[in-house]
Amino acid sequence: MTGxxxxxxxxxxxxxxxxxxxxxxxxxxxxxxxxxxxxxxxxHNQWFIPLAAATATLLVMGLIVVGRAQLDxxxxxxxANPGIEFSLxxxxxxxxxxxxxxxxxxxxxxxxxxxxxxxxTNNMPRPGHSRVVVYYADNPSRLCVIEIFRPTxxxxxxxxxxxxxxSAYVNTPVSRGFGWILGTVPPAATRxxxxxxxxxxxxxxxxxxxxxxxxxxxxxxxxxxxxGTASVRWWFIDAGGRTVGEGPEAFPTTPxxxxxxxxxxxxxxxxxxxxxxxxxxxxxxxxxxxxQIYYAGSSVGWCSKLHVTKSGGSGDPPTAxxxxxxxxxxxxxxxxxxxxxxSEYGNSFWGVMPPGATRTVVVVTDGKQIPVQTAxxxxxxxxxxxxxxxxxxxxxxxxxxxxxxxxxxxxxASWRRFTRPPSCHxxxxxxxxxxx
Amino acid sequence: MAGDALRLDNPPRRxxxxxxxxxxxxxPTVRLAALLGCEDPENAAQEAMLRLxxxxxxxxxxxxxxxxxxxxxxxxxxxxxxxxxxxxxxxRYDVTVTATVEDLAVVHEEHRxxxxxxxxxxxxxxxxxxxxxxxxxxxxxxxxxxxxxxGSVKTHLSRAMRSLTQYLEVRR
Numbered sequence: 001m002t003g004x005x006x007x008x009x010x011x012x013x014x015x016x017x018x019x020x021x022x023x024x025x026x027x028x029x030x031x032x033x034x035x036x037x038x039x040x041x042x043x044h045n046q047w048f049i050p051l052a053a054a055t056a057t058l059l060v061m062g063l064i065v066v067g068r069a070q071l072d073x074x075x076x077x078x079x080a081n082p083g084i085e086f087s088l089x090x091x092x093x094x095x096x097x098x099x100x101x102x103x104x105x106x107x108x109x110x111x112x113x114x115x116x117x118x119x120x121t122n123n124m125p126r127p128g129h130s131r132v133v134v135y136y137a138d139n140p141s142r143l144c145v146i147e148i149f150r151p152t153x154x155x156x157x158x159x160x161x162x163x164x165x166x167s168a169y170v171n172t173p174v175s176r177g178f179g180w181i182l183g184t185v186p187p188a189a190t191r192x193x194x195x196x197x198x199x200x201x202x203x204x205x206x207x208x209x210x211x212x213x214x215x216x217x218x219x220x221x222x223x224x225x226x227x228g229t230a231s232v233r234w235w236f237i238d239a240g241g242r243t244v245g246e247g248p249e250a251f252p253t254t255p256x257x258x259x260x261x262x263x264x265x266x267x268x269x270x271x272x273x274x275x276x277x278x279x280x281x282x283x284x285x286x287x288x289x290x291x292q293i294y295y296a297g298s299s300v301g302w303c304s305k306l307h308v309t310k311s312g313g314s315g316d317p318p319t320a321x322x323x324x325x326x327x328x329x330x331x332x333x334x335x336x337x338x339x340x341x342x343s344e345y346g347n348s349f350w351g352v353m354p355p356g357a358t359r360t361v362v363v364v365t366d367g368k369q370i371p372v373q374t375a376x377x378x379x380x381x382x383x384x385x386x387x388x389x390x391x392x393x394x395x396x397x398x399x400x401x402x403x404x405x406x407x408x409x410x411x412x413a414s415w416r417r418f419t420r421p422p423s424c425h426x427x428x429x430x431x432x433x434x435x436x
Numbered sequence: 437m438a439g440d441a442l443r444l445d446n447p448p449r450r451x452x453x454x455x456x457x458x459x460x461x462x463x464p465t466v467r468l469a470a471l472l473g474c475e476d477p478e479n480a481a482q483e484a485m486l487r488l489x490x491x492x493x494x495x496x497x498x499x500x501x502x503x504x505x506x507x508x509x510x511x512x513x514x515x516x517x518x519x520x521x522x523x524x525x526x527x528r529y530d531v532t533v534t535a536t537v538e539d540l541a542v543v544h545e546e547h548r549x550x551x552x553x554x555x556x557x558x559x560x561x562x563x564x565x566x567x568x569x570x571x572x573x574x575x576x577x578x579x580x581x582x583x584x585x586x587g588s589v590k591t592h593l594s595r596a597m598r599s600l601t602q603y604l605e606v607r608r
Contacts, residue, residue: 008565
């Protein structure tokens with residue numbers, strides 16, 4: 001160190017502390033200022049959520065207006081089986097900001113088609129029906145699907161939205177929800193024949209302005225709807241009655257996302273397990289992240305609600321996301337076995353343990369164990385677990401173990417996060433590690 | 437796999453540690469604001485802490501939070517000098533009197549000269565010198581605080597040292 005450098009250090013060290021900082025006084029002043037700032041300053045998410053909701057609603061309205069304009073100009077098309085028009089009286093309402101922000105609406109490049117799905121009591125804890133809206137977005141080959149749940153009472157709400165290549169929920173060329181499938185058809189096909197468990201089901205081929213290829217839609221009878229486990233086959237037929245393509249031998253017997261899409265705010269039939277999870281970067285400062293899981297009965301099974309609340313009192317209302325199953329951002333998280341995370345929101349995850357398990361252990365690639373909380377409130381047939389990870393901690397195959405009270409491993413699985421969306425053909429998807 | 441290390445409860449988040457961080461860092465932050473020439477260093481430090489508090493959950497380590505804090509203080513001092521009608525003035529430094537003036541008179545006089553030289557530096561050079569020789573930061577950390585590149589920091593430090601050396605030689 002040179003003499004000048006030494007002098008600089010000494011000189012700077014000798015500069016008087018201008019206030020001889022009174023830490024205690026400053027801390028009290030800081031607390032008062034921070035509290036006042038919090039009360040007067042609207043958390044950004046309180047702006048963001050209504051803004052996002054309004055934006056999403058405007059987008060939907062724009063989509064409808066454009067769609068109607070195109071329909072008006074193209075009435076002469078009069079498709080043989082037009083499906084259900086997506087009109088203003090079917091405008092989906094965004095029940096809360098979380099739905100709008102969780103499900104961004106890709107820009108449509110085709111007129112949307114809406115299909116109504118009849119009430120499926122097996123899969124819905126409340127009476128109602130779904131509407132499935134399908135359109136091409138962003139580019140002429142990307143199919144997007146929105147599912148809207150309309151309860152008998154109360155406001156309808158969006159339960160899922162996905163586009164090809166975005167989510168396991170949409171498997172090109174076939175998407176499916178509870179009780180329905182849809183997909184694109186080969187260029188020459190004019191109709192489709194669909195069977196579920198060997199029984200013919202109603203199916204239709206529909207096209208709209210801007211669609212490079214028509215889509216087909218089929219709804220299953222109620223007996224074939226549970227989790228999409230029915231064995232489904234389909235044949236594409238051209239105008240001459242010739243088969244020009246056909247679907248897979250059967251759907252996978254294990255649904256890709258068995259609990260991906262339970263209805264929103266289902267009625268609990270069990271006590272609610274409440275987990276206090278670490279906050280995420282996206283959460284407002286000073287917030288708490290609370291995950292509630294309950295059993296909703298019937299085939300819907302498990303539901304979750306995620307609250308991100310401000311700290312400072314149990315009476316504070318939620319200020320951010322609240323979800324029940326339809327959290328949707330499950331992209332690239334593909335369960336490869338049973339009892340894997342049923343839902344993921346941000347970097348929080350939760351799932352159901354196999355019978356007899358009392359603990360869940362997730363190991364990341366460097367051998368570190370992720371803290372996982374478990375619970376089994378009264379009325380739950382199985383225990384549930386929840387946890388949170390830092391970004392990137394689950395970017396590789398991660399072993400997951402379920403242990404009983406004696407510490408014995410009674411089930412194991414692998415939780416994989418894929419770096420690329422699956423490549424799917426005829427309903428069979430190949431993932432980037434070569435698995436299916 | 438079911439090791440004892442497994443905890444069923446989640447570890448506490450950093451948010452609960454903010455008070456400890458504040459108490460540990462507020463005095464040096466006031467000092468840094470003073471050295472950078474803020475007119476009201478305590479107010480600047482409190483403002484920096486408020487901004488840090490809003491983003492507290494974003495930080496994984498104290499080092500990350502400290503780096504963010506430094507950057508805010510640097511920006512606040514720049515804002516102050518940019519806004520100030522007195523921007524042509526240089527910061528004033530008062531030397532601490534920790535012993536008898538007689539005993540330390542010579543040393544203090546040297547310090548005053550050095551501080552006067554630092555006050556004459558450009559804003560960027562002064563920032564680099566203070567962060568380097570008072571905070572003992574590496575060039576990369578200084579670059580982060582100043583929102584510039586490590587190369588620029590090296591240049592600022594080099595020119596500052598040349599300028600200070602010349603200034604002190606003339607005074608001797």
